Amino acid sequence: MPTIVVDVMPKSELLDPQGKAVSGAFARIGVEGFSDVRIGKRFELTVEGEVTDELLAEAKRVAEDVLSNSVIEDVVGIEVVE
Amino acid sequence: MSIRIGVITFPGSLDDRDAQRAVRLADAEPVALWHGSHDLEGVDALVLPGGFSYGDYLRSGAIAALSPIMTEVKDAAAKGLPVLGICNGFQMLVEAHLLPGGLIRNDHQHFVRRDQKLTVENSDTAWTNAFRTGQEIVIPLKNGEGGYIASEETLDRLEGEGLVAFRYAGVNPNGSLRDIAGVTNEAGNVVGLMPHPEHATEPGFGPDTATAMRSGVDGLDFFTSAVAAVARIAA
Numbered sequence: 328m329p330t331i332v333v334d335v336m337p338k339s340e341l342l343d344p345q346g347k348a349v350s351g352a353f354a355r356i357g358v359e360g361f362s363d364v365r366i367g368k369r370f371e372l373t374v375e376g377e378v379t380d381e382l383l384a385e386a387k388r389v390a391e392d393v394l395s396n397s398v399i400e401d402v403v404g405i406e407v408v409e
Numbered sequence: 410m411s412i413r414i415g416v417i418t419f420p421g422s423l424d425d426r427d428a429q430r431a432v433r434l435a436d437a438e439p440v441a442l443w444h445g446s447h448d449l450e451g452v453d454a455l456v457l458p459g460g461f462s463y464g465d466y467l468r469s470g471a472i473a474a475l476s477p478i479m480t481e482v483k484d485a486a487a488k489g490l491p492v493l494g495i496c497n498g499f500q501m502l503v504e505a506h507l508l509p510g511g512l513i514r515n516d517h518q519h520f521v522r523r524d525q526k527l528t529v530e531n532s533d534t535a536w537t538n539a540f541r542t543g544q545e546i547v548i549p550l551k552n553g554e555g556g557y558i559a560s561e562e563t564l565d566r567l568e569g570e571g572l573v574a575f576r577y578a579g580v581n582p583n584g585s586l587r588d589i590a591g592v593t594n595e596a597g598n599v600v601g602l603m604p605h606p607e608h609a610t611e612p613g614f615g616p617d618t619a620t621a622m623r624s625g626v627d628g629l630d631f632f633t634s635a636v637a638a639v640a641r642i643a644a
Contacts, residue, residue: 337513341558342584344514393475396468396504398511399558 329374331386334404335395336367367403370394378407412437412639414632415452417482419444419473423460424495424607431607432456435632444476453639454491454535455482457498459551459605469512469554470500479505489642491535491635492599496552499591499601508592508601509567510559515552516584524616524625525550525604526578527590531571534597535638539630545578546627547616548609555603557585557592567592575602598638606631 337343346365353361372386383405390402414432416439418425429439440452444462449455462473473479479501486492486507494502502508515521526547529540540546559567564587567573575591583603591602606628609615615625 341513342516342556344516344518348518393471394467396471396511398503398509398560399468399513 329378330408331372331374331378331383332404332406332408333370333372333386333390333394333402334367335370335390335400336365336403337400339365339401341399367400368394383407412454412636413440413450413452414438414454414456414635415440415442415449416456416458417442417444417478418458419460419462419476419497419501421460421462421464421473422458422497424605425458425460427605428456428458428495428607431610431628431632434610435629435636437632437636442478444473444478447477447481449478449481449485452490454635455485455493456607457482457492457494457501458607459496459498462497462501465497465554468500468504470497470502470504473497474501474504483507486594486599489596489598491638493536493631493635494599494601495605495607496555496603499603500554502599502601507599508594509563509572510557510589510592512554512603513556513558514554515556515582520551520553521555521582522549522551523580523582524548525580525582525590527575527602527604528578530573530576531593531597533571534574534593534600534634536600536631536634537574537593538637539634546630547618547625548604548606548628549616550582550604552583552603555583555585557583557589557603559586564589570595574600575604 432439609628
């Protein structure tokens with residue numbers, strides 16, 4: 328069944344406390360080579376049948392209006408996975 | 410006839426009963442309202458209480474902001490009905506686009522609970538008219554996601570138009586930009602803040618003061634302000 332995957336990330340200019348916490352843990356356990364960690368969200372919208380243009384447009388609409396808040400987040404990807 | 414102030418309960422609301430009690434202490438009649446209804450029961454003002462509606466899933470206040478009753482809340486707010494959002498209620502108001510900005514996890518990543526000093530920045534709203542601009546008050550604060558953010562442009566507009574209602578004083582407890590603790594809309598009828606006025610309305614249960622332990626009742630004036638605002642609209 329096809330799935331529409333929506334990726335949402337906190338805006339790049341904003342502090343991401345969750346990512347900062349993971350970054351801090353990396354430093355404590357000796358993981359090196361990663362200068363920053365940011366945590367976002369992945370939504371999987373399951374579709375019964377075919378992904379039409381209308382359905383993809385509807386997914387884009389809910390991604391902007393419901394799944395993300397444009398004040399604090401950006402939708403960074405919408406893709407169809409078979 | 411006493412003024413009727415509705416308090417909306419959402420799944421996961423915690424402070425709805427305290428808000429109802431605060432309304433009663435301000436000599437108004439509390440009306441319990443339910444998120445799943447489309448009926449505001451003709452109330453004169455509304456409180457969206459604190460808590461963790463829908464477990465803070467998706468984003469704090471986001472799912473509650475899509476509740477059936479929010480359609481009526483938005484209509485009523487646009488017509489000038491006084492609406493106060495406290496903590497999770499504030500998060501709902503920004504998610505419903507009734508107030509500008511957003512709220513993110515505290516910058517220090519910890520839940521914080523403290524008696525918080527605030528400066529009243531705008532005493533010309535439906536919920537702050539009993540205060541003086543510049544007055545310092547102390548009410549409890551308790552949240553994990555209370556960091557107020559907005560774009561620089563929005564922040565400049567808020568400051569320029571006097572829409573910052575409250576600012577943290579002494580300590581910024583959560584990394585809120587420009588120490589903003591609460592904001593108002595342009596009309597002054599919709600106000601939201603992270604700290605909890607309803608927990609500082611009754612001697613014996615409020616923050617400590619210089620005179621006695623737990624005697625702080627600075628929160629009561631939020632509710633008496635609304636009563637005065639409603640009386641003024643009716644007159």
